[in-house]
Amino acid sequence: MTDLLLSQVKVGGESQFGTDEYVVNLGPQHPATHGVLRLIVKLDGETVKETVPVLGYLHRSIEKICENRTYPQCITYTDRIDYVSAMSVNYAFALATEKLMNIEAPARAQWLRMIFIELQRLASHLLWMGAFAGDIGALTPFLYGLRERERILDLFEMTCGQRLTYNYIRIGGVMIDILPDFVSKCIAFLDYFEPKIDEYEDLLTYNPIFLERTKGVGVISPEMGINAGVCGPSLRGSGIACDVRKQQPYLYYDQVKFAECIETAGDCWSRYKVRMREMRESVSIIRQSLERLEPGPIEAKMPPVLKAPLNSEIYSRIESSRGEMGVYLVGDGTAKPWKAKFRCASFSNLYVLDQLTKGWKVADIMAVLGSLDMIVPEVDR
Amino acid sequence: MTNEELKSKIEVDFKNDIQTVIISAQKEAIVTVSPEHYVALCQKLCEEKEYFFNHLSSLTAIDFPKENKITVVSHLWSYKHFHQLTIKVVADRSNPKVATLENIWKSANWFEREVFDLYGVVFEGHSDLRRIMMPDDYKKFPLRKDFADDGFIVKPS
Amino acid sequence: MFTGENIIQIVSGFLHWAYAQVGISALAGAIDPVITAIVMFGFISVFVMFLVWMERKVSAHMQSRIGPNRVGPFGLLQTVADAIKLTTKEDVKPVNRDKIPYFIAPIVAFVATFMGMVVIPFDKGMVVQDLNVGILYIIAITGFTVIAILTAGWSSNNKFALLGGFRSAAQIISYEVPLVLSVVPIIMITGTLSLSGIVEYQQQAGYWFIFPQIVAFIIFITSATAEANRAPFDIPEAESELIGGFHTEYSGVKFAMFFLGEYIAVVVSSAVAVTLFLGGWLPVAFLGFLHLPGFIWFLIKLVSVIYLVMAFRWTFPRLRVDQLMDFGWKVLIPLSILNILITASVWLLLYGKGAQ
Numbered sequence: 001m002t003d004l005l006l007s008q009v010k011v012g013g014e015s016q017f018g019t020d021e022y023v024v025n026l027g028p029q030h031p032a033t034h035g036v037l038r039l040i041v042k043l044d045g046e047t048v049k050e051t052v053p054v055l056g057y058l059h060r061s062i063e064k065i066c067e068n069r070t071y072p073q074c075i076t077y078t079d080r081i082d083y084v085s086a087m088s089v090n091y092a093f094a095l096a097t098e099k100l101m102n103i104e105a106p107a108r109a110q111w112l113r114m115i116f117i118e119l120q121r122l123a124s125h126l127l128w129m130g131a132f133a134g135d136i137g138a139l140t141p142f143l144y145g146l147r148e149r150e151r152i153l154d155l156f157e158m159t160c161g162q163r164l165t166y167n168y169i170r171i172g173g174v175m176i177d178i179l180p181d182f183v184s185k186c187i188a189f190l191d192y193f194e195p196k197i198d199e200y201e202d203l204l205t206y207n208p209i210f211l212e213r214t215k216g217v218g219v220i221s222p223e224m225g226i227n228a229g230v231c232g233p234s235l236r237g238s239g240i241a242c243d244v245r246k247q248q249p250y251l252y253y254d255q256v257k258f259a260e261c262i263e264t265a266g267d268c269w270s271r272y273k274v275r276m277r278e279m280r281e282s283v284s285i286i287r288q289s290l291e292r293l294e295p296g297p298i299e300a301k302m303p304p305v306l307k308a309p310l311n312s313e314i315y316s317r318i319e320s321s322r323g324e325m326g327v328y329l330v331g332d333g334t335a336k337p338w339k340a341k342f343r344c345a346s347f348s349n350l351y352v353l354d355q356l357t358k359g360w361k362v363a364d365i366m367a368v369l370g371s372l373d374m375i376v377p378e379v380d381r
Numbered sequence: 382m383t384n385e386e387l388k389s390k391i392e393v394d395f396k397n398d399i400q401t402v403i404i405s406a407q408k409e410a411i412v413t414v415s416p417e418h419y420v421a422l423c424q425k426l427c428e429e430k431e432y433f434f435n436h437l438s439s440l441t442a443i444d445f446p447k448e449n450k451i452t453v454v455s456h457l458w459s460y461k462h463f464h465q466l467t468i469k470v471v472a473d474r475s476n477p478k479v480a481t482l483e484n485i486w487k488s489a490n491w492f493e494r495e496v497f498d499l500y501g502v503v504f505e506g507h508s509d510l511r512r513i514m515m516p517d518d519y520k521k522f523p524l525r526k527d528f529a530d531d532g533f534i535v536k537p538s
Numbered sequence: 539m540f541t542g543e544n545i546i547q548i549v550s551g552f553l554h555w556a557y558a559q560v561g562i563s564a565l566a567g568a569i570d571p572v573i574t575a576i577v578m579f580g581f582i583s584v585f586v587m588f589l590v591w592m593e594r595k596v597s598a599h600m601q602s603r604i605g606p607n608r609v610g611p612f613g614l615l616q617t618v619a620d621a622i623k624l625t626t627k628e629d630v631k632p633v634n635r636d637k638i639p640y641f642i643a644p645i646v647a648f649v650a651t652f653m654g655m656v657v658i659p660f661d662k663g664m665v666v667q668d669l670n671v672g673i674l675y676i677i678a679i680t681g682f683t684v685i686a687i688l689t690a691g692w693s694s695n696n697k698f699a700l701l702g703g704f705r706s707a708a709q710i711i712s713y714e715v716p717l718v719l720s721v722v723p724i725i726m727i728t729g730t731l732s733l734s735g736i737v738e739y740q741q742q743a744g745y746w747f748i749f750p751q752i753v754a755f756i757i758f759i760t761s762a763t764a765e766a767n768r769a770p771f772d773i774p775e776a777e778s779e780l781i782g783g784f785h786t787e788y789s790g791v792k793f794a795m796f797f798l799g800e801y802i803a804v805v806v807s808s809a810v811a812v813t814l815f816l817g818g819w820l821p822v823a824f825l826g827f828l829h830l831p832g833f834i835w836f837l838i839k840l841v842s843v844i845y846l847v848m849a850f851r852w853t854f855p856r857l858r859v860d861q862l863m864d865f866g867w868k869v870l871i872p873l874s875i876l877n878i879l880i881t882a883s884v885w886l887l888l889y890g891k892g893a894q
Contacts, residue, residue: 328456
């Protein structure tokens with residue numbers, strides 16, 4: 001780091017005035033980094049020469065904490081890994097544990113999980129849309145996004161009493177059954193929400209300034225994207241089919257009809273468009289799941305103390321709102337995991353930031369960072 | 382390929398490189414490779430058309446203080462064939478050294494930095510092996526089982 | 539009829555009576571401008587406070603919120619509360635600042651934009667000083683803000699502030715050119731630089747210049763928005779990139795001066811737009827039966843133009859700095875030069891030589 005900060009480039013050797021690189025510290029407290037991410041940016045005028053992310057400001061070592069907690073206790077911590085999309089992470093951990101211990105959740109619980117994960121995807125994408133537009137300078141979509149997100153959070157609150165960290169999806173099922181009027185309220189929300197997507201698209205998608213700022217900016221080529229570990233909507237923007245829901249179906253995703261949203265340009269606009277289209281697909285998934293929902297138990301029969309077999313291990317992946325979410329668990333015959341690893345989409349997506357911004361302007365860092373849908377607690381864990 | 386096919390094919394193709402290849406109780410194919418063949422094996426798995434593991438999904442390590450070893454675990458996925466493989470390589474716990482996968486999958490860069498930071502595994506040939514989560518001047522390796530920091534309670538009751 | 543001129547006569551009559559009572563009639567020539575300035579200051583301050591409230595209400599409306607509604611009726615006193623908060627707040631100063639420029643910058647920013655108000659005719663005769671080079675004066679005096687912003691950016695000793703200052707210099711210099719060029723056709727037509735003269739020409743001609751000069755109007759509004767550092771041209775203070783830009787290190791009263799300076803810049807440029815293109819104090823033709831005083835018409839038009847500028851801000855994303863320069867130099871300047879050429883040719887064809 002020191003050599004980076006001290007490095008100087010002298011231009012025009014004979015002049016007594018050398019020109020220095022302009023090293024700017026974006027963060028850890030900065031409006032555009034969505035949390036405590038720190039970027040050391042080397043500038044030549046307005047042009048970015050290098051972006052070095054410095055991580056760890058939100059490192060809580062959740063993986064270490066999980067080693068000292070029983071499996072059901074860990075679920076609470078998974079909420080904090082990605083608090084914008086807590087349901088997905090809840091489920092990622094529950095899925096890994098269930099596979100590790102051969103637990104099969106009943107059908108109603110599975111459908112409920114699907115409904116809530118997709119609602120969570122809507123909520124997460126809405127917040128992302130607002131934050132992305134805000135990074136580019138349009139402040140209005142943020143409020144629109146939050147307006148609809150509130151109603152999703154109301155649905156969550158109605159079911160599990162929480163609005164941010166739910167701890168709703170548990171090992172072997174879900175925490176509590178939905179209220180009788182949940183289905184009608186959820187359908188009412190979806191009917192209200194679907195035209196709103198058109199509203200956002202009217203406001204942003206083909207806005208000339210928005211196009212200027214996002215088209216052709218931060219292009220991830222397919223080869224580079226795969227090789228650098230980019231995943232989720234960000235990679236689908238480059239034309240790669242990488243949806244875990246399609247490739248390694250979990251829950252009942254193989255029983256519902258939905259399209260995998262793929263755009264080919266690989267720029268910020270494509271990533272934006274992928275997420276906007278995903279919202280429509282999520283609405284369709286929720287509708288289908290609500291139709292298939294049948295009465296039944298919501299929790300599997302489980303032993304009172306959950307113990308993983310000795311020397312068992314599992315790596316399971318789901319498609320969280322941000323991309324591929326992997327959980328690696330190693331059991332040692334006790335009630336606590338020997339090792340828990342969370343593979344988070346933001347972490348691997350952030351890696352390409354330097355390559356995407358090199359040679360672009362300062363403002364493009366914000367556009368690219370926004371379009372990658374990065375969230376700091378997931379990066380640092 | 383299913384995991385069974387993967388297992389039998391790897392057994393034939395990489396007879397000399399690997400130590401064991403098993404199907405775990407959770408039905409995952411797990412390859413344990415000797416350190417000297419680690420990179421060559423990964424290179425082949427990434428490039429050969431029948432495997433084509435183009436996506437390094439995750440790379441982490443497990444600490445086994447009793448056996449005095451640290452196992453570096455990587456999980457591969459193929460966007461083409463939709464199959465998954467776990468690769469394990471064992472390192473000595475007192476002086477853990479493993480070759481880097483960075484030249485095969487760029488994404489290994491940060492994964493390996495994280496493992497270096499939290500487990501102290503040195504990845505030989507890595508381009509930028511610095512601490513990533515902890516402060517640069519931090520001395521300990523938090524995810525090792527014997528880690529104890531001032532004020533950190535190892536086993537809460 | 540209750541017109542601007544009448545009001546001026548009544549007020550000045552009262553003032554001269556008051557001078558006579560106190561016995562300082564001899565000093566009237568010296569005191570009159572002072573009193574005018576004070577009245578002007580008071581009026582503009584109140585108007586700007588109203589504008590800040592209006593901006594918040596407009597943005598709230600566009601973002602489906604309610605906006606300020608606690609202090610006073612409809613939250614009208616919210617800005618007063620904010621102003622009190624800002625003035626009573628601790629003035630946090632960076633230790634390694636360049637002390638004198640750091641102190642002067644907000645004053646220059648505030649005063650420079652404010653002085654633009656001097657030549658704006660609110661009604662016939664209702665103007666502080668009707669300069670015969672009014673337009674030149676306004677363009678010159680509002681150009682001062684760039685010095686203030688650059689000084690602020692430099693003296694704060696903050697990297698973001700410096701970046702913001704440089705961006706601002708590049709931006710204001712680029713957009714000054716189309717701004718001036720867009721005004722040229724009107725000067726060519728009217729043959730005067732005085733703002734009152736231009737309004738009077740529109741009165742005689744019977745049309746507003748927005749109709750023949752719609753291109754110039756669009757260029758003018760765009761450049762004026764850029765001059766005032768308003769979104770979508772707010773790159774010098776882009777909060778998602780540069781935190782606060784040039785005013786990152788300013789707080790309290792000094793920040794308030796930058797903030798008010800920005801709004802006054804909006805008022806001045808909108809007022810110039812109203813005067814040049816929308817007929818100043820002239821009534822709207824089909825609403826002429828209302829018989830409102832001229833300055834009311836002026837204010838109505840002014841608020842409408844300001845609303846337009848506010849609507850820009852809450853609808854568009856922000857341009858990138860190089861795109862901003864491209865837009866200025868490659869689109870607006872050629873367009874405005876073309877506009878001058880076409881106007882001149884048409885004018886020559888219609889009226890021949892010596893049209894004036």
